[in-house]
Amino acid sequence: MAEERALDRLLQRVDHVKDIGLHEGMRLLPTPAVSALGARLAMLGSHFRLRSKVERSMRALSHLRPDLDEAARRDLALLNLRNIGRTFAEFSCLHRVWDEGRITVVGRENITAPNAVLALLHLGNWEAGMGAIRGIGLRVRSIYQPPANKTQLAIAMRVRRSLDNDAIPGNAMAMREALRVLARGDTMIGLFVDEFKGGRVNAPAFGRPPARGGNIAMAARLAARAGVPLVPAYMLRVGETARFTANFLPPITPSGDAVADQAAIEAVIEPVVRRHLEQWLMLYAFRPDR
Template sequence: MKERERHTAATKRQAWVYTAPSAPPLADLFAGGDRRQKALRYHVSGNFKNLFDLAVHFGLKAMPSDWCSAAGAWLGTFAIPRWYAKGVKKARNNLKRLLPNASEAERAAILRRSWQNQGRMMTEFSIVRRLAETPGRVVWHGMDNFVEAHKRGPVIVACLHLGNWELLAPKLVSLGLAPSANYTPPAGRAQAWIARRARLKVGYGLLPPGKDGIRPAINILKDGGVISVFCDEGFAGKIRGPFFGRKPHLEGNLAVVVRLARLTGATICPCYVLRNEGARFEAFALTPLTLPPKDTSASIIDDVGLLNSIIEPIVRANLDQWYFLDNAL
């Protein structure tokens, strides 16, 4: 009985429901206390920030690609150690835990490259399509894996937050996959508009965030379509996946992917992008994964462990380019 209870607890996954922030009424600008402060932040200071974000985005689009990327590298190394001390501390702790045999100098170099990559990633968002479509900017490996898997039926593109992962979107569309992606909009209104606009322009479909995106994803896969899910993730400042030696759990996208694959018969196609130097990249589509036949002794935890065994070595080998390095283990 106790064993069954432990198994039941391990296989439960709490659904996350996304709630979009609401706008305070304009009348609150003339109210008092917290209501007025919230209205001022949203309608006045918030709109100044929105204008700044839009100006930066379109200003970066006008820059040459290498300049745009280099500006991000400088910004990352300048801003992150000065204004994100908690994240830097978490990243240092993670490097000590994951690379116990590395020297302090080696871990410091990895951390600096992480700052550079994060900065480059942010500024390159303005020129993603240009980077993906410029000959020689990205070397593509194994892209036929996507096409062949899609010929056989529905596909789950299992992405990783490495290098500049946004480069995968225009490539997948050019291959005829055009996946729909579940994503959470950034907090800033202008940033959310930019992110939505960029994804729609390359031909991505957008699924509702959190729990509300599950049913549409199932319907797309049952119709033989394609969805994209990131298997590595940080949620509320904590790393959910990969597991990095921790006990497997079902509180993350690893579990979402294998559940959807079991339910719809979809093929899982792991993929990732690595930065070589500056704004030049290599992208990899790995051998597609079809989950083994289910038997009475297998469980969803076994499936999660199998998928984790594929993605974790890739993340471990490229911690300097991993977006969630500064989340807590």
């Protein structure tokens, strides 16, 4: 038993060194090269450990895009996987993406208050959105669920701090902390409303019963209780490049009716995700029966 624990610790240390070394090494490369390397690694993985992710994406597409034949579903699933590969590799260079002029902002006028609630989506390179918000002179704190892998968490938090995103852990105190931040009047709160939690992708519903909890419900409650606008926002990758558009949609004024406010968010985000399934992180995790 002691030998097994020692082996586990050794393997964890090897993984830690590998992940940190890869992350730090890619920081030295030009941004397009980092992005392209991520796509290549994803395609390599599609033949091995990522094969099941491609298959799960294809099953999700059979529900979300029944008009596609099997070959087209596979092509779209692989395009989705390449986007994910690019996105995770780009963690190494997100601190410079805005300064390199790689983000175009669409809908800046829709942010009508500096302490709005952002209903975010895992599209394109979702973390690059924090750089866009900083770039247009605003502040944001996102609410996140920490990954189990401590090395990945450390990398993610380092990147978020480089983008001035002092992220809030998604625990029992998150709502209170978010309300405190919004009450200051100078910082937005961002929630990824399509999070995967409890074995379910909570939003969009795509014909399923609406989620009874999760970030989409929390976003509606936060905006209503703080009396601030709720702005749906998302990133899109431009082709298969390291260039993006940051999209801010017209604000939703919360009514205080939790069901109606959640439905209003759903009505905006579902068509967006359906149009851009090739860039949606949660495609492989979506199941129509959950």
